[in-house]
Amino acid sequence: xxxxxxxxxxxxxxxxxxxxxxxxxxxxxxxxxxxxxxxxxxxxxxxxxxxxxxxxxxxxxxxxxxxxxxxxxxxxxxxxxxxxxxxxxxxxxxxxxxxxxxxxxxxxxxxxxxxxxxxxxxxxxxxxxxxxxxxxxxxxxxxxxxxxxxxxxxxxxxxxxxxxxxxxxxxxxxxxxxxxxxxxxxxxxxxxxxxxxxxxxxxxxxxxxxxxxxxxxxxxxxxxxxxxxxxxxxxxxxxxxxxxxxxxxxxxxxxxxxxxxxxxxxxxxxxxxxxxxxxxxxxxxxxxxxxxxxxxxxxxxxxxxxxxxxxxxxxxxxxxxxxxxxxxxxxxxxxxxxxxxxxxxxxxxxxxxxxxxxxxxxxxxxxxxxxxxxxxxxxxxxxxxxxxxxxxxxxxxxxxxxxxxxxxxxxxxxxxxxxxxxxxxxxxxxxxxxxxxxxxxxxxxxxxxxx
Numbered sequence: 001x002x003x004x005x006x007x008x009x010x011x012x013x014x015x016x017x018x019x020x021x022x023x024x025x026x027x028x029x030x031x032x033x034x035x036x037x038x039x040x041x042x043x044x045x046x047x048x049x050x051x052x053x054x055x056x057x058x059x060x061x062x063x064x065x066x067x068x069x070x071x072x073x074x075x076x077x078x079x080x081x082x083x084x085x086x087x088x089x090x091x092x093x094x095x096x097x098x099x100x101x102x103x104x105x106x107x108x109x110x111x112x113x114x115x116x117x118x119x120x121x122x123x124x125x126x127x128x129x130x131x132x133x134x135x136x137x138x139x140x141x142x143x144x145x146x147x148x149x150x151x152x153x154x155x156x157x158x159x160x161x162x163x164x165x166x167x168x169x170x171x172x173x174x175x176x177x178x179x180x181x182x183x184x185x186x187x188x189x190x191x192x193x194x195x196x197x198x199x200x201x202x203x204x205x206x207x208x209x210x211x212x213x214x215x216x217x218x219x220x221x222x223x224x225x226x227x228x229x230x231x232x233x234x235x236x237x238x239x240x241x242x243x244x245x246x247x248x249x250x251x252x253x254x255x256x257x258x259x260x261x262x263x264x265x266x267x268x269x270x271x272x273x274x275x276x277x278x279x280x281x282x283x284x285x286x287x288x289x290x291x292x293x294x295x296x297x298x299x300x301x302x303x304x305x306x307x308x309x310x311x312x313x314x315x316x317x318x319x320x321x322x323x324x325x326x327x328x329x330x331x332x333x334x335x336x337x338x339x340x341x342x343x344x345x346x347x348x349x350x351x352x353x354x355x356x357x358x359x360x361x362x363x364x365x366x367x368x369x370x371x372x373x374x375x376x377x378x379x380x381x382x383x384x385x386x387x388x389x390x391x392x393x394x395x396x397x398x399x400x401x402x403x404x405x406x407x408x409x410x411x412x413x414x415x416x417x418x419x420x421x422x423x424x425x426x427x428x429x430x431x432x433x434x435x436x437x438x439x440x441x442x443x444x445x446x447x448x449x450x451x
Contacts (some may be wrong), residue, residue: 343395
């Protein structure tokens, strides 16, 4: 068995090896070539440099340490990745598609990583930091580039299975990384705890990637194993895929009903954000907030009902949260908190996450000032919440039902009923992420994805 390391430049490489969404580069394309070897999925890394600019003047102006310009301290360089698309190079069949990738990572990294990760290895590789001020000064507001080397976290690469790249199996694999818009990836921090962000001087801010490569390792099996691999007429790869769905609601009684088209659903979770905070330089577009009112106050969830096919499932009763009985409680409902973690990582095995007393509480506001400049509520701006920002979401894990084989949400729709304290017209965006079993089938005629 021999191992080789590949370093791949983008197939749509620019003349100066720089890529900026503002300059028309909306995606990065890579091709992992076919050959008599298999891909080690744990070795795949995106490597490069990133730099930020305050304006798009000629030449562009770099931000100063006194400027409030930044990106998500929780996501770091992942902020600029909108989606991942994996295709078979032999047939161009999509074998995995992670939509709203950075929004998914906002929850995933919060639940699976701790403060030590944000301060340690992940800080060096993905440019994250749990302190928003330190992150702004060390990553964004400086007149030089920062280097990164990040794994592309997704179901296909986290399956633990080697991906065969021989001509009779998957063949080559094409990867497209769709880049995020500048107004979504970047944000302007409030000047203080009593003033909303002033974006006037930063409306042309942008990020720029350079010297980007995809690095990975391919393994050539011993001759006997390689012979069996090359003689295969068909095969299958099963992995846990992530599916993204989006909906909006502007009601204190949110009703979500979706036919997901998935037969083996393991779990799902939803993270929320006010719709006017998306693609907005004056907001953190990757914040995971509960529903919020237009004046900045929290529209906390008071009742949650989960359903399948119109019937309450898997719990046999709705959940009345602690906020319903005690509206002034400073903490989130502990059952919602646990179920949210459980939907991403089994609670019994979860040894560290970013949720804690600092950020899993109700002591913040989503908008600190009215047009007249008067604070509307008590609390710090959500952008100033430490340890990666506000930690919130709702979710459900189906592993304890039907022997852990997954729940059929193809023939019966998923239903979620959310009662909350929304008292103003302020549309909320709901990002639903579903973990389901998928199978890639391949034979001499082509490649097919089964969900």
